[in-house]
Every structure is written in structure tokens, then in C-alpha cells.
Amino acid sequence: MEIEKNKSTDSLYLDTLKYQEKDGQTWLNFFIKNFRVTVLIVIGIIVWGIISLFSLPQESMPEVKIPYGFVTVTIPGASPEDMEEMVVKKIENKIQNLSGVKTITSTASNSFAVTTVEFNADQDIKDAISRLREAAASAKSELPQDASDPNVREVSFTSTPVWTLVITGPYDSFTLRKYAEMVQEELKKLPGSSEVTLSGGDKPEIQIAYDPAKLEYYGVSIDQINSSIKANNFALPLGTIKLSNYEYTIKANGKLANVQDLRDLPITTSSGQTVKLSYVADVIEMAQDRKVINTFSLNGADPQNAITINVIKKTGSSILDLKDNGQKIIDKMGQDTFPKELKIETIMDQSQIIRKNINQLAHDGITTVLLVFTVIFLFVGLKEAFVAGLAVPLVFCVSFGVMYLTGITLNFLSLFSLILSLGLLVDDAIVVVQATKQYLATGKFTPEEAVLLVFRDYKILLTTTTLTTIWAFIPLLLASGIIGSFVKSIPITVSITLAASYFIAIIINHPMAIILERFRLTRGYIKSFLTVLFGTTLISLILTIKGSINAFFGIPLILIFGLISFSLLKYYRDSLKATLIKNEELILEESADPKKIKAKIHHHYLAETAEKSFTGRLIGGIIKMDKILPAYGNFLKGLLTNKKKTVITIVITIALFFGALSLPMLGFLKSEFLPQADNENMYINIEGPPGLTTTKTKEVADKVAQILLKEKSIKSFSLVVGAAGVNVSDKMSGGGASTETNRSQFAINLVPLKERTEESYVIAQELRKKISNITGAKIEVAELKGGPPTGSDISGTISGDDMLVLEQQANKYKAILSQIDGVINPKTSITLSPGEFSVKLNYDQMNLHGVTTAQVSSLLKTALSSTEITKILQNNDEITVRANFEDGSLDNIDKIKALKISNARGQMFSLSDIAEISLESSLTSISRIDGKRIISLSASVEKPHIAADIQAEFQKRIEKEPLPKGYEIKFGGLQETNAESIYSILKAMIIAMILIIGTLVLQFNSFTKAIMILTAIPFAVTGVFYGFTIMGFTLSFPALIGIVALFGVVVKNAVILVDKINLNLKVGIPFIDAIVDAAKSRLEAIFLTSTATVIGMIPITLTDETWAGMGAALIFGLSTSTLLTLIVLPILFKILNKKSHEKEERFRQLKKIAENLEASVL
Incomplete structure (x- = not known):
């Protein structure tokens, strides 16, 4: 009666359940009867997983294949309007006929044009770039003769630096540069290094500064002198000569060796006399005209001159290996090569971010495993928790193996996906162990019979539930564009994990459940445990004696292990041995007679039900x-x-x-693309008036630096003056390679979040307030965002034909946008210009005087900037020789007009005799999208405001200020990305729904x-x-x-x-x-x-x-x-x-x- 009373009656179905011989005729029975095969599978999975884990490349974020290509063309001296007419339109005409093109964006600026082509997401990027290269090459014949060949390159999400160093010390800029170049050369040799770039410091060069008055006095032209310098700097092979059975080469060496050689170079004047070069020009060795200045500050110290080294990794290589191997090189050079005063500091290190993410996610993973194990243990029991918990490491090992085979890297999102799937992957194991427990609790079945019945009843159910969960994730692979590439590791990783958990639940959890139900402690287990314990004690003793383990930890460890070993051995000899022998006899009896094992298991579950024994509750589940x-x-x-x-x-x-x-709909639930998170890096961008010198730009930057030095939350910052720097809102830009004397950028490193009281976005808000009073330039604080490249929070383009109208409308809309609460850093793509000198050549006069266009171009380039003439080898270093005019010698337009130029007969003429020179207003650049001129408008959004709300408000306000006919505004950036992502998600939802319905109809008919x-x-x-x-x-x-x-x-x-x-x-x-x-x-x-x-x-x-x-x-x-x-x-x-x-x-x-x-x- 006691058995009937306590018999499981939770399910009426179990009362009618019977085991039949046909239930054992299944493939699972093979793994049940041959449990050693199961053990081998487990060992194989673990080995495969561990090897794969250590072979997986590690990076901070997934590598994204961006469907973009760039076409660049240069024409020295060409204006933006000329570049648009002569280059951009020709390139666009060729590209627009390519299949798979989504958008064509072009920018024409002084001497330079770039066309960016965005392809549809379904295009193979390598094939698309190949077709783009062919189209650009076909436009070459239509470009001006002095245009460069169209250069086509692919945009890579991984072309941004993964490791940035600064080199500082009490040395001049030449010495710092040499040390930095030594580091650069060594880092380039690393297997995972794609490119290593330097910024800052000085390179020596020889400048020849012509005096216009002396040139006129002696009657010599710069073309004549430049040609003479080139002609006197040569090494010409003349052939060979045979002497005494040996053949020798003959070389005429006329190489210039130093500055003095140049100063003494003979120049023939118009009167036929010879004078030295130093008579008409100052020849000096000096630093190159520095356009970029780098400084660095650490822990609030005054900024010092610095050299910045950026390391870019190869696609698919490990950032951790690159950083670790690179650090070893730097440490070795610091010990063996560099002086102690030279400091090399890391200011940006993605490997740290990776390690932090891995450690955090590993911590989360362990926490999750413990929590899940605890839940199963509390409600089901210790043995069941062990069986279900076994699924976690095995599934992860399978996942690592498949990730390695499919090329998925170990990054934040793939790790995040593994942790995400942790709670899902034990579901199948829980269902199996919980059902097995219910079947065994009836007292009607042996462990083998119960497992086979559970398999019979649950195989379709488990298959269906696993498939429906996988179907929910798989459609995310259809997400298009950059977003799709970025998140694809989530559906792949989760699907792999769920599929692995399904097979492990069936093939491994079932046999393991049988082993645990039949388990009894034997002498063999105790002896094996004692052997491991003694071995551990002995190894600990040896390592402590050798000093490998600190004695403070080693001695207590040895004492603890020794005490446990001694106590267990004594207990084994005194009483445990007899019990173990009895257990071994019972194992034999239970194997021979199924009724005995049923009785044992039923007795076990009766004890659980009675809840009288604490041990029974501990093993069978504490919470009922x-x-x-x-x-x-x-x-x-x-x-x-x-x-x-x-x-x-x-x-x-x-x-x-x-x-x-x-x-x-009512506005209670807000929406945004990606929530803002704390980030230890941020940037401050400074833009002065066009044409502002590097020195003046640095004066503004120094005022910002004084504010940063007082911020306790800032660990370090580096400053680059004279370059645009990193485009924070668009990671596809890959950083600023351009030199712009009116721009500068601070790269700021904050102390870790646990060491400060405020999040990074709060610090950014405070910095904006503190720098708002600084005048002389536009200053913005830009924060880094997590996730894929998405553009600015608010972004739009106004298109039309007339640049003046576009400029007026863009400024009007910018003013409207800046009035909305929460908007920060509103800006347009309009860049003012101080104007340009227009030189209109009179070809009739040029023919009359015998002067060529090339001569005029060479004269103006030397006068207004500088011309590289040649290079000389000095102390094994190659030094550039550059010609220009003395500072202050051409300080107004009349002096430029008076410049002399000579013809082949040696006759001298003023530039004004053959050309008309005037100062005119000009555009710095012209941007186009799909053949239309545009001006872009953008802004960031300050937390806690939502970009979607601000854009909606902005669109509402500009409806009252419509654009003229023929002009339109289109919004993009973050909101366009958000719209695309929502569309992708809706598409995924529909597909998931269809797949799930199909699976359910197949199961339930x-x-x-x-x-x-x-x-x-x-x-x-x-x-x-x-x-x-x-x-x-x-x-x-x-x-x-x-x-x-x-x-x-x-x-x-x-x-x-x-x-x-x-x-x-x-x-x-x-x-x-x-x-x-x-x-x-x-x-x-x-x-x-x-x-x-x-x-x-x-x-x-x-x-x-x-x-x-x-x-x-x-x-x-x-x-x-x-x-x-x-x-x-x-x-x-x-x-x-x-x-x-x-x-x-x-x-x-x-x-x-x-x-x-x-x-x-x-």
C-alpha cells in the first residue's frame, strides 16, 4: 500500500505506460549498450573543442565585409569645379552602368576627386571591386593627360588601427622620429601586421629658398637652376673594362653629397658668367615643413612632443597574438637598444578590450552555468543537475569546433551568442532528465527501459522544439548590408549551439543518465581518487621545493591534500572497504536481475517523495x-x-x-537603434577657419588641453594638430589620412569605469559645457559607439544644382536642427575657403615669347608651395632637396605677377606678360550623390534623448520651411540604418513564422x-x-x-x-x-x-x-x-x-x- 500511496500519480499517462520489446529496437540502444563509445565521443568532443578554441582568431568585434569601393584621381592644381567636370562626371558615367550598384557618392576638391560606390548586399565584393576597377580604367582615356590613373580600393572594416603607441622623451623631433622608425620596421615584420604608420616628428630636408630679386639681377630662372641641380646629381653606368683577366664596371658618379655641394653648384647667368647657387638662394638643411604636430599627456602631466605609431592587422589574424608579439619586440628594444629616458606608451589597445570582454563574458558564462545548475539541482536533483550540466561544456566544445570550421572568430558577439544560448541549450537536457526521473519514479522500469521510453515519447518533441528555436534565429542571416554582416555570428553560433545540445541530449545525456542511476561507489573509484590525490600532493610538494609555487600557498595546500588523503585512507581501511565490497556484489546482482535495480531506484524515489532524509532531498531535489x-x-x-x-x-x-x-504609439515605449554605453575612449575635434596655420590651430587646441589636464577621469590624451583625425561617426572612413592645417583632434583615454564615478557620456556632456567658451574654432566632443558603423545619429543630404542655394538651405536647416533640445555637434559639409588665385594663361603671348605651360606650372608651384627637385644620400640617409621662395618674398599678388620666367633663348619675361592673375572666391569641395550635387547635414544626439524622436521633430519643423523646386532632402545615417534593420527584422519574423508553422503542422498534422x-x-x-x-x-x-x-x-x-x-x-x-x-x-x-x-x-x-x-x-x-x-x-x-x-x-x-x-x- 505504501508503494501505491506514494506512486507517482501526477500523470495519468504514466499509469498506462508499458515497455515493449520493439521500444528497444532503435539506434539509441547502440550507445546505451556500448557506453564506452559514448565516453570516447565525449573525450573526442572535448579535445576537438579545446584545440579549436586555442586556434580561433580573437578580435573585439566581427569582421564586416563592407560593400563599398573607392575610386580616386588626382590632377595637381585643379579646382573643385574642374575636378567635377573633367574627372567626377566621367568616372560616374562609367560606373553607373555597372550591375549591383546601390549608390554613387563623389567629392571633388582641390587637385583630388574620390568616388565612393556602394554595392547591393547580395554582390560578391571581390567581383564587384574587379568590375569597378575595369570601369574606372576604361575612363582613363577620357581624363586629362596630367590626371593620375584611377586608383580603386576596397573599403575594409578592419583597416582601422588595433594598437596605437606614442613615443616620447627628452629628444629633438629628428631623434624621436628615428627611434619611431626603428619600432615601425620591427612591427612591420609581425605575421599579423598589415600596415604600421607613423605620425609626427621631423624628417630632415634641404631647402633651396630662391630670392626673386637676385634671380632677376643675375638673369636666371628657377627652371634653369632646377634642371642644373638634377643634371649634376647622377650616377651613370658607362660600361665595363677588362684589365688583367678581370672585368670591371665603369660608373660616372656625379652625386651631390651634402649641403655645401649644393651651395657651391655653378649656375650660368644670362650674361654667360658663372655664379654659385648660394648667390641666388639660401641653401639650408632643416626639418621638413611640418604640417602635423603630435603631443601626448599621461596622468595629468604637461603634453610632450610625441610620435604616434598605428598598427593595423591583417584580415583574419589574431589581435591578441599581434599585440603580445609586438609588445615583446618593444620590451626587448627598450632593454637592448633604446635609452631609458625614451618612453613608449600604449594609448589604444583593442587586445585589452578583447581580454576584458572575454573575461567578462567568461565570468558571465560561469555565473550562468552555476545559476542554471543550481536551479536544476534545487528542483530536480543532484544527479540530474550533473547530467544536464554536462551538456554545457560539451555543447561549447562542439560550438568552438564548428566556429573554427566555418571561419567565425572569437569576438564579443560570438561570445555573447554563446552566453545567450546557455539558458537555451540546457532545455533539451532538462526535458530528458526530468522525464527520465518521472518514468523511473513509477518503479516499473529499469534505467535502460526508462531512457528508451523517454526517447520514444520525446524524440519528435525535442526535434520540433529545437527546430522551432533554430528557425527563430536562422532568418537573421538574411539581414542585409553592414548590419547583416555584423550580427550574422549570432544566428550561426546560437543555431550551432542548439543543434549540438539536441544531439548531446540524445546521444550522451541518455547513456549518462543510465550510468548514474546504476552507479554505486566501488573500491576502484576510491583507489583512483586516492591516486589522483596523492599525485597532486606530491606534485605540489615538488613545485613548492623548486619554488614554482609560493611557499605561502604551497605548504597549506600540501597539508590539506595530505590530511584528506590520510583521513580517507584510514576511513577506507576501517569501515569503507567492507561497504564497497558489498556494493560490488550488488552491482553484479542488479546487472543480472532487472527487478533488483528497479527496486533500488524505486526505493530511492520513495525516499525523495517522503522527504524524510536530508540526503535524499539533497540528491533528489530540495524544492518540491x-x-x-x-x-x-x-x-x-x-x-x-x-x-x-x-x-x-x-x-x-x-x-x-x-x-x-x-x-x-503613445510614446511610452521609445525606440532607438543602439543604446549608448560607457566607452573608455572619446575624441574632441577642432576645426578652425580654412587656411588657418598649424601654429594658430595648436593655440586653440592648447586651451582645450588645459581643461583636459584638470579632469581626474582622464588617464591620458594625445593631440594631432594639422589632420582631420578619426571620423567617429563613420568607422568606414578608417581615420584621417588627409592633412588639414585648420583641424586637430584629441584622442582621450578615460580611467576604467570602476575607478571613476561617472559614465563616459556624462563626462562628455561636462566637457562640452567647459569648452563652450573657447573661441576661434568649432569644437565638438565625439563619443565612440558600440556596434557596426552606422553614420551620424541625425544625417541628411540636400540635393540640387546651384551650390549657392544648397548652401543657404543647409545653413537654414542647420539652425533649425541646433534649436532642438538634445542635439549636439550640428554641422554641414560646407567648408569655407579663403579664396584661390586664378591664373588665366594667354596662349598667344606664350607662343610669342616661347614659353610652355609646363614652365609656368613649375614656376607657380615653386613660388606658391614647393617643388621636389632631387634626393641626395647623406650618411646613408636619403634626403629630399626641395625648392621654394624665401619667406616674405611673395607676400602680395603684385610680387607674384612680377616673377620672371625665361624662354629657350635665355630671354626673361614677367609672369604678368603671359598670364592674368587674380584672387577669386572658390569652393573647397563639391559633393554629389547619384549625379546630383549635395550638401550633407548631420548631428549627434545626447543621452538620454532618442535620435528617432529628434529626427521626427526636425522633419516636422522643416515642413514649415520647404525647399525650392528642384531641391530635396533625404535622411540617412543612423535612422536609415535603423529603418533597414527594422525591415530586416520584420522580414526575419515573417520567415521564422512560416518555418515554425510548417514544422508544427508536420508534427501535429x-x-x-x-x-x-x-x-x-x-x-x-x-x-x-x-x-x-x-x-x-x-x-x-x-x-x-x-x-x-x-x-x-x-x-x-x-x-x-x-x-x-x-x-x-x-x-x-x-x-x-x-x-x-x-x-x-x-x-x-x-x-x-x-x-x-x-x-x-x-x-x-x-x-x-x-x-x-x-x-x-x-x-x-x-x-x-x-x-x-x-x-x-x-x-x-x-x-x-x-x-x-x-x-x-x-x-x-x-x-x-x-x-x-x-x-x-x-
Whole structure:
């Protein structure tokens, strides 16, 4: 009676369950009978996973293949208008006919034109670049003769530096540069290094500064002198000569060796006399005309001159290996080569970010494993927790192996995906061990029989639930563009993990469950344990004696291990040995007689049910749901049998759902693309008036530096004056290679977040206030964003034909945008110009005087900038010789007009005799998109404001200020990316829905049941919207990914419940009882899998603000859906299936009556 009383009655189905011989005729039986094969598989998976893990390249973010290509062309001296007409339009005409082109963007500036081509996401980038190269080459014949060949290159997301160093010390800029070049050469040799660039310092050069008055006095032209210098700097092979049976080469060496050689160089004047070069020019060795200045400050110290070294990695190489090997080189050079006063500091190191992410995510992973293990242990039992927990390392090992084979790197998103899947991957294991426990608790089956029956009953269910979850993630691969490339590791990694968990649950968890149920402690286990313990003690002793382990830790460790070993050995000899011998006899008996193992297991579960033994509760689960099940069953039965309660429940559920949908519409639930997160790096960009000198620009930057030096949150900062620097809002730019004397940029490193009281975006807000009073330049504080390159928060382009009209409208819209609260750094692409000198050649006069265009061009280039004449080798260093005019000698336009030029006959003429020179206004650049001139407008958004709200407000305001006819504004940047991402997510949702419905129809052979199961999805969305609104989360792109993931996760619970109802109905359990019994028997499995998933999401939700929305969506959605699934789904099943079930039941009864009548007649 005791057995009958305590017999599991949670499920009426189990009472009718019987094991038949055919149940053992399955492929799983092979792994059950040959458990050593299972052990080998486990060992193989672990070895494969570990090897793959250490072979995976590691990086901070996924490598993104950007579907962009650049075409660049240069024409020295050409204006932006000329570059547009002569180059850009010709290039665009050739490119626009290419297939797969999405957008063509061009910029024409002084002497330079660049055309950016964006291809459709479905294009093969290598093929697209190849076709772009062919199209650009075909335009060469239509370009001016002095135009360079079109240069085509691919845009790479990995072409930005991964490691930035600064070199400082009490040395002049020449010496610092030489030290930096030594480091550069060594770092270039690293296998993972793609490019190593230097910025700052000085290179020596020889300048020849002509005096216009002396040139005129002696009657010599700069062309004549430059040609003479080139002619006197040569090394010419003349042939060979044979002497005394040896052949020698003959070389005429006329190389100039130093500055004095140049000064003494003879120049022939117009009168035929010879003078030295020094008579008409100052020849001096000096630093190159420095356009870029670098300084660096560490821990609040005054900024020092510095050289910046940027290291760019090769695609697919490991950042960690690159940094570690590079650091070894620098450390060795610091010891062996460099003086102690030379300092080399790292100011940006992506390997640190990777290590930080890996450590954080590893911590989250361990926390998640412990939490999930604890949940299973508390509710199911120690053995079951061990079996389910075993799935985690094995699944991860499989995932690492497949990631290595498929080329997925170990980065933040792939690690994030693994942690994301932690809560999901144990679901299958939980279902298997929980069901096995229920079957064994009946006392009717051996472990082998129970496992085979669970496999029979659950194989289709597990397959369906795994597929529905995978179907929710796989469509994310269809996300287009940069976003799709960026997030593709999420669906791949999660799908691999879920598929691996399915096979491990079946092939490994089943046999492991049998081993644990049959497990008894034997002498062999104790001896093996003692051997390991003694070995560990001995190794610890040896390592402590050798000094490999600190004695402070080593001695206590040896004492502890020794004490445990001694105590266990004594206990073994005194009493344990006899017990172990008895256990070995029982193992033999249980193997020979199935009744004995059944009795053992049944006795074990009776002890659990009785809850009298603490050990029994510890092993069998501390928290029991036995008291909850009857209450839940009675509550559910009351709902199902009371029509009024049923209607009220359905109405409340529908009201909650539509109430949730109204939250975004009413503005309670905000949306944005990527939430802002703390970042230890930020930038300050300074832009002065066009033409501002490097010295004047630095004066403004120095005022900003004084503010930064007082900030305790700033660890270090580097300053680059004379360059645009890194384009923070667009990572595709790859940093500023251009030299612009009116621009400068601070790269700021903050101290770690744990060492400061404010987040980076708060510090940025405070800095904006402090620098707002600095005049003389536009200054903006730019923050780095997580995720893929997306452009500015607010971005638009105004297109039309007239640049003056475009400029007026852009400035008007910029003023409107700047008035909106939350907008920071509003700007347009308009760059003012101080004007340009226009030189209109009179070709009739040129022909009359015998002067060529090349002569005029050479004269003006030397006069207005400088001309490289030749190079000389001095002390094994190649030094450039450059010609220009003395400072102040050409300080007005009249002096330029008076410049002398000579013809082939030696006659001298003024430049004004053959050309008209005037100062005119000019554009610095002309931008175009798809053949139309444009001016861009952009701004950033300050936290806590939302970019989408600000753009909506901006569009509302500019409706009152319409553009003239023929002009239009288009918005892009972050909001365009957001719109594309939402479209991709909606597309993924539809595809996921179709795949899930198809799978459900295949399993249940019913559209009604498939649609009914899908009601779990609106339940989940309801929870997400209410949870996000209450907790202040925004509906971001990661949150949308979380909602898509919910499709499969919440459907899994519904499938488990409906599948059990069907099983109950098949064995003849009454309709209402079948529903209630199924809900009760599946309550624990649904609760455990949902709790494990929710708990598994908590650490990653707290890890990163940018991606927290994904975990939060799963937490809120799954929690709400689980609750509503257990209450509302049974009601829906009753409503939608009652009539069909009654028909089936009547048909079954009629068939049974007919069979009885037939039998009675016979």
C-alpha cells in the first residue's frame, strides 16, 4: 500500500505506460549498450573543442565585409569645379552602368576627386571591386593627360588601427622620429601586421629658398637652376673594362653629397658668367615643413612632443597574438637598444578590450552555468543537475569546433551568442532528465527501459522544439548590408549551439543518465581518487621545493591534500572497504536481475517523495512542486469548466496585448537603434577657419588641453594638430589620412569605469559645457559607439544644382536642427575657403615669347608651395632637396605677377606678360550623390534623448520651411540604418513564422493546433513591451533580435504542453482531465526550462548596455509567455479542439460498438 500511496500519480499517462520489446529496437540502444563509445565521443568532443578554441582568431568585434569601393584621381592644381567636370562626371558615367550598384557618392576638391560606390548586399565584393576597377580604367582615356590613373580600393572594416603607441622623451623631433622608425620596421615584420604608420616628428630636408630679386639681377630662372641641380646629381653606368683577366664596371658618379655641394653648384647667368647657387638662394638643411604636430599627456602631466605609431592587422589574424608579439619586440628594444629616458606608451589597445570582454563574458558564462545548475539541482536533483550540466561544456566544445570550421572568430558577439544560448541549450537536457526521473519514479522500469521510453515519447518533441528555436534565429542571416554582416555570428553560433545540445541530449545525456542511476561507489573509484590525490600532493610538494609555487600557498595546500588523503585512507581501511565490497556484489546482482535495480531506484524515489532524509532531498531535489501541482490543477480545472471565468481570462489577455501594442504609439515605449554605453575612449575635434596655420590651430587646441589636464577621469590624451583625425561617426572612413592645417583632434583615454564615478557620456556632456567658451574654432566632443558603423545619429543630404542655394538651405536647416533640445555637434559639409588665385594663361603671348605651360606650372608651384627637385644620400640617409621662395618674398599678388620666367633663348619675361592673375572666391569641395550635387547635414544626439524622436521633430519643423523646386532632402545615417534593420527584422519574423508553422503542422498534422501554439508569441510581445516600459529600456535593434529569438523559445513551451495533451488523449483520458493532467505533468519541465533560460539571460543583460535589450527581451517575454501559456493555452485548446475531439470520440465509440457487435455475431 505504501508503494501505491506514494506512486507517482501526477500523470495519468504514466499509469498506462508499458515497455515493449520493439521500444528497444532503435539506434539509441547502440550507445546505451556500448557506453564506452559514448565516453570516447565525449573525450573526442572535448579535445576537438579545446584545440579549436586555442586556434580561433580573437578580435573585439566581427569582421564586416563592407560593400563599398573607392575610386580616386588626382590632377595637381585643379579646382573643385574642374575636378567635377573633367574627372567626377566621367568616372560616374562609367560606373553607373555597372550591375549591383546601390549608390554613387563623389567629392571633388582641390587637385583630388574620390568616388565612393556602394554595392547591393547580395554582390560578391571581390567581383564587384574587379568590375569597378575595369570601369574606372576604361575612363582613363577620357581624363586629362596630367590626371593620375584611377586608383580603386576596397573599403575594409578592419583597416582601422588595433594598437596605437606614442613615443616620447627628452629628444629633438629628428631623434624621436628615428627611434619611431626603428619600432615601425620591427612591427612591420609581425605575421599579423598589415600596415604600421607613423605620425609626427621631423624628417630632415634641404631647402633651396630662391630670392626673386637676385634671380632677376643675375638673369636666371628657377627652371634653369632646377634642371642644373638634377643634371649634376647622377650616377651613370658607362660600361665595363677588362684589365688583367678581370672585368670591371665603369660608373660616372656625379652625386651631390651634402649641403655645401649644393651651395657651391655653378649656375650660368644670362650674361654667360658663372655664379654659385648660394648667390641666388639660401641653401639650408632643416626639418621638413611640418604640417602635423603630435603631443601626448599621461596622468595629468604637461603634453610632450610625441610620435604616434598605428598598427593595423591583417584580415583574419589574431589581435591578441599581434599585440603580445609586438609588445615583446618593444620590451626587448627598450632593454637592448633604446635609452631609458625614451618612453613608449600604449594609448589604444583593442587586445585589452578583447581580454576584458572575454573575461567578462567568461565570468558571465560561469555565473550562468552555476545559476542554471543550481536551479536544476534545487528542483530536480543532484544527479540530474550533473547530467544536464554536462551538456554545457560539451555543447561549447562542439560550438568552438564548428566556429573554427566555418571561419567565425572569437569576438564579443560570438561570445555573447554563446552566453545567450546557455539558458537555451540546457532545455533539451532538462526535458530528458526530468522525464527520465518521472518514468523511473513509477518503479516499473529499469534505467535502460526508462531512457528508451523517454526517447520514444520525446524524440519528435525535442526535434520540433529545437527546430522551432533554430528557425527563430536562422532568418537573421538574411539581414542585409553592414548590419547583416555584423550580427550574422549570432544566428550561426546560437543555431550551432542548439543543434549540438539536441544531439548531446540524445546521444550522451541518455547513456549518462543510465550510468548514474546504476552507479554505486566501488573500491576502484576510491583507489583512483586516492591516486589522483596523492599525485597532486606530491606534485605540489615538488613545485613548492623548486619554488614554482609560493611557499605561502604551497605548504597549506600540501597539508590539506595530505590530511584528506590520510583521513580517507584510514576511513577506507576501517569501515569503507567492507561497504564497497558489498556494493560490488550488488552491482553484479542488479546487472543480472532487472527487478533488483528497479527496486533500488524505486526505493530511492520513495525516499525523495517522503522527504524524510536530508540526503535524499539533497540528491533528489530540495524544492518540491508536489504541493503546487494540486492547487494549479484545481485552478486550471475551474477555469476550463467555468464559462464565465474562461471568457474573462481571454478578454483580459486580449486587452493586455492591445494595451502593450499601444505603448510605442503613445510614446511610452521609445525606440532607438543602439543604446549608448560607457566607452573608455572619446575624441574632441577642432576645426578652425580654412587656411588657418598649424601654429594658430595648436593655440586653440592648447586651451582645450588645459581643461583636459584638470579632469581626474582622464588617464591620458594625445593631440594631432594639422589632420582631420578619426571620423567617429563613420568607422568606414578608417581615420584621417588627409592633412588639414585648420583641424586637430584629441584622442582621450578615460580611467576604467570602476575607478571613476561617472559614465563616459556624462563626462562628455561636462566637457562640452567647459569648452563652450573657447573661441576661434568649432569644437565638438565625439563619443565612440558600440556596434557596426552606422553614420551620424541625425544625417541628411540636400540635393540640387546651384551650390549657392544648397548652401543657404543647409545653413537654414542647420539652425533649425541646433534649436532642438538634445542635439549636439550640428554641422554641414560646407567648408569655407579663403579664396584661390586664378591664373588665366594667354596662349598667344606664350607662343610669342616661347614659353610652355609646363614652365609656368613649375614656376607657380615653386613660388606658391614647393617643388621636389632631387634626393641626395647623406650618411646613408636619403634626403629630399626641395625648392621654394624665401619667406616674405611673395607676400602680395603684385610680387607674384612680377616673377620672371625665361624662354629657350635665355630671354626673361614677367609672369604678368603671359598670364592674368587674380584672387577669386572658390569652393573647397563639391559633393554629389547619384549625379546630383549635395550638401550633407548631420548631428549627434545626447543621452538620454532618442535620435528617432529628434529626427521626427526636425522633419516636422522643416515642413514649415520647404525647399525650392528642384531641391530635396533625404535622411540617412543612423535612422536609415535603423529603418533597414527594422525591415530586416520584420522580414526575419515573417520567415521564422512560416518555418515554425510548417514544422508544427508536420508534427501535429493540424493548422488549428499550429496557430494556437503561435499565440505564445503575442503573449511574449506583451511581456516585452510592458517590461521595457516599466524598466525604462528602449526598443533597440538588439531588443528586436531578442523578440525574434522569443518566437522559437516561447513556442517550445507551448509545443511541450500540446504534445502532452495529445499523448493523454491517445490513451483515452477524458478531454478536460487530459488537458489538466498534461498541464500539471509539464508544469515542472516548462517552469525549469523557462527559469533556466531567464536566469541564463540575467548576466548578459547586466554586461553591456548596448546589447542588454536582447537579454531583457528574452527575460520579460519568456516570463510573461510562460505564465500565460500555462493558463491561457489550455483554455484555447479546449475552445478550439473540443468539437473535433467530441467527433473523434463519437467515431471511436461507434467503431468500438461495431467491433463488439462483429465479435458477438462471430
